[in-house]
Amino acid sequence: MTETTFTDLPVAAPAGSKSEQAYRAVKARIVEGTYTPGYRLVLGSIAKDLGFSVVPVREAIRRLEAEGLVTFERNVGATVAGIDPTEYLYTMQTLSIVEGAATALSAPLVDSVAIARARAVNEDMRKCLDHFDPVRFTQLNQDFHSILFEHCPNPHILDLVHRGWNRLASLRSSTFRFVPGRARNSVDEHEALLKLIESGADADDIEKAARLHRSATLDAYLAQAKTI
Amino acid sequence: MTETTFTDLPVAAPAGSKSEQAYRAVKARIVEGTYTPGYRLVLGSIAKDLGFSVVPVREAIRRLEAEGLVTFERNVGATVAGIDPTEYLYTMQTLSIVEGAATALSAPLVDSVAIARARAVNEDMRKCLDHFDPVRFTQLNQDFHSILFEHCPNPHILDLVHRGWNRLASLRSSTFRFVPGRARNSVDEHEALLKLIESGADADDIEKAARLHRSATLDAYLAQAKTI
DNA sequence: ACGATAGTGATCGTATACGATTTCGTACCT
DNA sequence: AGGTACGAAATCGTATACGATCACTATCGT
Numbered sequence: 001m002t003e004t005t006f007t008d009l010p011v012a013a014p015a016g017s018k019s020e021q022a023y024r025a026v027k028a029r030i031v032e033g034t035y036t037p038g039y040r041l042v043l044g045s046i047a048k049d050l051g052f053s054v055v056p057v058r059e060a061i062r063r064l065e066a067e068g069l070v071t072f073e074r075n076v077g078a079t080v081a082g083i084d085p086t087e088y089l090y091t092m093q094t095l096s097i098v099e100g101a102a103t104a105l106s107a108p109l110v111d112s113v114a115i116a117r118a119r120a121v122n123e124d125m126r127k128c129l130d131h132f133d134p135v136r137f138t139q140l141n142q143d144f145h146s147i148l149f150e151h152c153p154n155p156h157i158l159d160l161v162h163r164g165w166n167r168l169a170s171l172r173s174s175t176f177r178f179v180p181g182r183a184r185n186s187v188d189e190h191e192a193l194l195k196l197i198e199s200g201a202d203a204d205d206i207e208k209a210a211r212l213h214r215s216a217t218l219d220a221y222l223a224q225a226k227t228i
Numbered sequence: 229m230t231e232t233t234f235t236d237l238p239v240a241a242p243a244g245s246k247s248e249q250a251y252r253a254v255k256a257r258i259v260e261g262t263y264t265p266g267y268r269l270v271l272g273s274i275a276k277d278l279g280f281s282v283v284p285v286r287e288a289i290r291r292l293e294a295e296g297l298v299t300f301e302r303n304v305g306a307t308v309a310g311i312d313p314t315e316y317l318y319t320m321q322t323l324s325i326v327e328g329a330a331t332a333l334s335a336p337l338v339d340s341v342a343i344a345r346a347r348a349v350n351e352d353m354r355k356c357l358d359h360f361d362p363v364r365f366t367q368l369n370q371d372f373h374s375i376l377f378e379h380c381p382n383p384h385i386l387d388l389v390h391r392g393w394n395r396l397a398s399l400r401s402s403t404f405r406f407v408p409g410r411a412r413n414s415v416d417e418h419e420a421l422l423k424l425i426e427s428g429a430d431a432d433d434i435e436k437a438a439r440l441h442r443s444a445t446l447d448a449y450l451a452q453a454k455t456i
Numbered sequence: 457a458c459g460a461t462a463g464t465g466a467t468c469g470t471a472t473a474c475g476a477t478t479t480c481g482t483a484c485c486t
Numbered sequence: 487a488g489g490t491a492c493g494a495a496a497t498c499g500t501a502t503a504c505g506a507t508c509a510c511t512a513t514c515g516t
Binding site for chain 2: 016017019055058059062063066067074090091093094097098101154155156157160
């Protein structure tokens with residue numbers, strides 16, 4: 001094909017190598033809960049399902065392993081990573097640190113328009129409390145923080161945040177128990193955080209607030225777990 | 229082979245799947261500087277070199293990509309990731325955050341024996357300054373902090389620290405320029421950090437000190453870069 | 457009846473093979 | 487001479503195939 005008459009339309013080509021497609025497909029199914037924790041990821045089945053051979057699928061799964069979304073055992077296979085309480089604690093604690101840092105680093109770059117958008121999202125979250133819609137609440141929560149992170153000057157840190165979120169995503173439809181009381185506090189803390197950023201507060205204070213915001217959710221979980 | 233007469237010697241079996249071996253082999257060569265940044269990782273060559281086929285090697289390389297040690301381009305191949313000044317900045321900043329957190333979390337679990345060991349390592353570092361041995365200095369520096377992290381309660385954070393270190397390792401033998409003045413300060417800061425931990429200081433203060441300790445190295449680099 | 461053991465099926469791990477894509481050198485045209 | 491177009495070599499991407507390993511079950515012996 002020497003001549004490129006047309007503008008080389010990428011058409012509806014699913015984009016990327018099959019390995020890449022497999023990666024995205026499996027990741028999506030994990031994150032959105034089609035494959036719940038413990039689900040056995042059988043290479044052959046997934047390959048047949050996607051219409052690929054096993055090699056790209058295998059590669060995709062190893063990549064997901066590196067992200068912590070699946071666990072892998074030699075000669076046995078891969079399963080969607082569950083989150084036991086310990087793992088949950090590790091993940092939340094790590095998130096509190098990287099989110100705190102991301103928030104503080106981004107704060108100076110958040111303009112008033114972004115603040116307004118974030119505030120709108122937060123008000124939506126408040127409504128979710130009344131309708132009791134935990135899934136949407138979680139999504140909006142990520143949207144809220146994503147707005148604050150929009151101009152984060154350090155992509156590495158942002159990446160760590162996203163990995164943490166993905167890791168927690170598998171919880172949504174299974175183990176996770178929504179704690180409404182905590183959720184309401186969370187919304188209030190969002191508003192406080194916005195005020196802090198608007199006022200051009202010290203980076204340290206912003207970082208501390210953002211970190212505590214995440215820690216508090218962990219604490220609420222721990223307190224609840226203790227009562228069971 | 230039903231009978232296991234001998235104690236099932238793992239002998240000199242290189243342990244693990246070939247994919248795993250390939251992963252470790254290539255990683256080692258990158259970290260220790262055999263493959264310098266920009267080095268082209270050709271699947272066929274590495275496979276022939278290790279005596280494997282290309283499939284496990286390919287898998288190994290994709291894993292290294294996920295860790296940021298190599299960059300990958302579709303249909304072109306992989307090269308050892310270089311670190312341009314921007315990447316260096318991102319990595320150092322992220323390290324300052326995760327090392328700070330790791331140090332603060334570990335501090336309450338560092339006993340006096342560990343302190344003594346760390347102090348000994350630090351004195352070795354001081355000697356390296358006189359003999360001008362940057363490679364050993366860097367190694368000892370990692371040893372020093374590793375002692376402090378020995379009982380880190382959060383393995384995820386520790387993992388992030390190690391990833392950062394690996395990422396920086398490729399610099400050692402190439403771009404990196406050792407700044408002796410900074411190195412001397414670094415040793416002093418180590419001692420100050422030990423005193424802080426010994427005294428049972430506030431977690432916040434320890435975190436701040438550890439974070440600044442890493443940031444200062446970055447700042448020294450930036451200052452130097454500016455004068456060139 | 458219970459535990460150990462051998463056999464079977466499912467699944468993984470890796471080698472090999474081939475088509476697809478890129479890169480680079482060379483010849484040709486302007 | 488410079489740039490473009492063609493072609494060959496190198497390398498990647500994926501499919502297929504087969505040997506190796508593991509889980510499971512049924513059988514045998516005690």
